[in-house]
Amino acid sequence: MKKVLVADDEDILRLLIVDTLEDDFEVEEAEDGKEALQKIRENDYDLIILDYMMPHLTGMEVLEEVRKDQNSTQVLMLTAKAQDADRESAIQKGANYFMSKPFSPMELLRLVGKITAS
Amino acid sequence: MVPTNYKKMLANRMEQDFSKWQIQQNIEEREVYRFLHTLKGTAGTIGIMELSEFCGKQLEFFTEESTALLPVQSLKPLMETFTDFFTSEQPIIEEAARSSEIAPVKESFVLVIDADATFAASVKDSLEERGISVVIALDGKKGMEFFYTLQPQMVLLDRNLPDVDGFDLVTQIHEAAKNSFLPIAVISADDRIETQIQAMELGATDFLAKPLNMSFFVPYVNNRLRNQKEISQGTLYDELTGAGNRKYFNHVLLQMTALAEKMRTAFTLVLLDLDHFKAVNDNYGHCAGDEVLRIFSQLLMNTKRESDYFFRYGGEEFALILPDTKAQTASDLLDRIHSAFAETAFSFDDSEPFHVSFSAGISEYRQKQDALVSMADRALYQAKKNGRNQTLIYERAQDDFRRHLNIIIVDDDSLVRKLVSKQFSGWKPEEFDLRIEEYADGASFVESEWFKPEENYMILLDGIMPKMDGLEVLNHVRNHYPHENIIISMLTSRNSESDIVLALKSGADDYIVKPFYAQEVVARIQRLTMRMFK
Numbered sequence: 001m002k003k004v005l006v007a008d009d010e011d012i013l014r015l016l017i018v019d020t021l022e023d024d025f026e027v028e029e030a031e032d033g034k035e036a037l038q039k040i041r042e043n044d045y046d047l048i049i050l051d052y053m054m055p056h057l058t059g060m061e062v063l064e065e066v067r068k069d070q071n072s073t074q075v076l077m078l079t080a081k082a083q084d085a086d087r088e089s090a091i092q093k094g095a096n097y098f099m100s101k102p103f104s105p106m107e108l109l110r111l112v113g114k115i116t117a118s
Numbered sequence: 119m120v121p122t123n124y125k126k127m128l129a130n131r132m133e134q135d136f137s138k139w140q141i142q143q144n145i146e147e148r149e150v151y152r153f154l155h156t157l158k159g160t161a162g163t164i165g166i167m168e169l170s171e172f173c174g175k176q177l178e179f180f181t182e183e184s185t186a187l188l189p190v191q192s193l194k195p196l197m198e199t200f201t202d203f204f205t206s207e208q209p210i211i212e213e214a215a216r217s218s219e220i221a222p223v224k225e226s227f228v229l230v231i232d233a234d235a236t237f238a239a240s241v242k243d244s245l246e247e248r249g250i251s252v253v254i255a256l257d258g259k260k261g262m263e264f265f266y267t268l269q270p271q272m273v274l275l276d277r278n279l280p281d282v283d284g285f286d287l288v289t290q291i292h293e294a295a296k297n298s299f300l301p302i303a304v305i306s307a308d309d310r311i312e313t314q315i316q317a318m319e320l321g322a323t324d325f326l327a328k329p330l331n332m333s334f335f336v337p338y339v340n341n342r343l344r345n346q347k348e349i350s351q352g353t354l355y356d357e358l359t360g361a362g363n364r365k366y367f368n369h370v371l372l373q374m375t376a377l378a379e380k381m382r383t384a385f386t387l388v389l390l391d392l393d394h395f396k397a398v399n400d401n402y403g404h405c406a407g408d409e410v411l412r413i414f415s416q417l418l419m420n421t422k423r424e425s426d427y428f429f430r431y432g433g434e435e436f437a438l439i440l441p442d443t444k445a446q447t448a449s450d451l452l453d454r455i456h457s458a459f460a461e462t463a464f465s466f467d468d469s470e471p472f473h474v475s476f477s478a479g480i481s482e483y484r485q486k487q488d489a490l491v492s493m494a495d496r497a498l499y500q501a502k503k504n505g506r507n508q509t510l511i512y513e514r515a516q517d518d519f520r521r522h523l524n525i526i527i528v529d530d531d532s533l534v535r536k537l538v539s540k541q542f543s544g545w546k547p548e549e550f551d552l553r554i555e556e557y558a559d560g561a562s563f564v565e566s567e568w569f570k571p572e573e574n575y576m577i578l579l580d581g582i583m584p585k586m587d588g589l590e591v592l593n594h595v596r597n598h599y600p601h602e603n604i605i606i607s608m609l610t611s612r613n614s615e616s617d618i619v620l621a622l623k624s625g626a627d628d629y630i631v632k633p634f635y636a637q638e639v640v641a642r643i644q645r646l647t648m649r650m651f652k
Binding site: 010012013015016020023053080101102103104105106109110 | 124127128131155156158159160161162163164167170533534536537540633635636
């Protein structure tokens with residue numbers, strides 16, 4: 001089973017994402033950027049889902065740190081502001097996919113399925 | 119348990135945030151910004167689009183990085199607006215939560231009877247966005263059927279109906295729901311004052327002119343539902359029969375259980391159900407049906423001992439709670455009632471006199487036994503299976519006999535099938551053994567041997583499928599199988615009103631618009647099935 005990390009400080013949303021994905025993926029959670037980074041360094045994930053705005057370390061900062069270590073893991077950013085400027089700098093920093101909030105859980109499941117299949 | 123209720127979680131957290139705000143005098147602007155920002159994303163994702171959009175608009179008034187202090191007092195109106203978003207999601211009262219096994223499904227249904235499907239669909243759309251469930255009937259006959267089976271908390275109807283005069287329905291519904299203060303709104307393009315006066319005289323509570331102003335309509339419905347809820351929670355007796363109502367039943371049952379546990383006494387519960395009651399309604403009309411319910415209740419109230427409690431449990435189902443009574447004593451009492459009722463002959467509009475019988479199930483309280491209702495229900499079910507018109511005492515061996523509820527999902531989208539069946543898999547109803555079946559297309563469903571006459575079915579049918587589309591499947595099922603055990607809900611895409619009309623006219627009971635949120639669909643289906651198969 002493919003392994004996915006969900007990092008979002010908004011617990012209701014995180015729970016919804018876990019509920020949506022847990023049938024098909026091994027899902028782990030992180031409540032903030034710091035915990036996310038620690039888990040990423042200790043585990044081998046197929047996909048990391050990062051919220052853009054998180055306390056301690058933002059999604060962008062986590063992304064930057066991850067890419068210093070490795071380029072292999074796919075990263076999906078959850079952005080609340082679907083602004084192109086943000087996306088562009090995230091792409092430059094090594095993000096692979098985006099989904100803007102609010103999103104439909106079905107859409108997310110489809111996208112995650114597609115990403116991990118490739 | 120029930121699927122995760124994200125909405126409730128969100129409402130709770132919001133209340134927590136607000137109570138934190140209220141003990142402060144001022145709040146930093148950026149904190150309000152963050153609150154709105156988070157709420158926008160979460161609300162939208164869990165399916166409350168309107169709230170999400172509202173947050174989006176409010177965000178324009180606040181600055182992201184500002185540390186300016188805002189007085190909390192000035193945010194009061196905003197906070198109240200948010201709280202209002204969740205008021206249709208009334209918290210389940212504590213009493214019901216403790217006895218979840220017997221708790222009736224409490225949320226509201228609004229019944230819309232209107233031949234104009236486009237209009238009805240738009241009403242359904244805007245109310246369901248606010249968490250108010252709507253069921254549509256396109257003609258008077260279906261409307262009355264829903265009125266009796268679903269027992270809605272509000273009725274909206276147009277005068278112009280294809281089969282009957284809508285005003286006749288107002289009279290009938292008003293008569294049946296007399297004194298329960300059911301809101302009945304007539305909605306009509308004909309807004310002459312004479313029409314309005316007539317509607318009021320017949321018992322309508324409101325008159326609304328078409329086209330509706332939606333910004334008024336939604337708060338209006340909320341207002342009426344709130345009143346209705348307050349009134350119905352204030353009463354303990356069923357208006358039609360004078361028996362205790364379900365709320366009173368729950369209360370007495372809890373009280374008796376507590377007493378029995380403390381005093382080590384016994385008591386007995388009896389569930390009674392009129393046999394073939396649907397046939398009475400079908401053959402003699404719903405007014406005759408009501409009369410049968412009244413006379414039956416009268417008989418019970420005259421026969422029972424003073425210390426016994428008698429309730430209308432719902433529809434044609436009744437309950438007795440007999441303090442200090444063993445099951446066998448209860449059974450003797452029931453025998454007397456069986457023979458007295460057998461001597462009661464009914465006749466309506468000069469019809470041939472006819473008789474009605476009932477079946478009953480008895481369960482006796484013993485120490486620490488919380489499934490009393492479901493045991494009586496199983497005994498009742500067994501009595502029905504044995505040929506009706508009899509009373510049985512629950513015995514453990516009867517555990518083999520359980521009612522079956524089959525949820526069938528026919529959809530070519532495997533994701534939809536998976537999400538819906540996953541949400542259902544956590545549901546463990548006391549009353550039913552649940553089985554979930556999935557079919558990837560209409561043809562394979564129709565060709566399978568899915569039907570057993572003794573069981574109940576809830577079919578979720580996708581409108582557009584390869585090989586055989588949903589409408590064909592719908593027609594097939596309605597033409598080849600009995601109606602009463604099968605509820606059909608169509609999954610349709612937004613803006614396909616002609617599909618909706620066709621589906622409802624072809625015998626669908628309900629429809630759900632795609633894309634949907636699995637947990638909401640499941641909650642809706644649970645309520646529909648619990649009401650229609652009770």
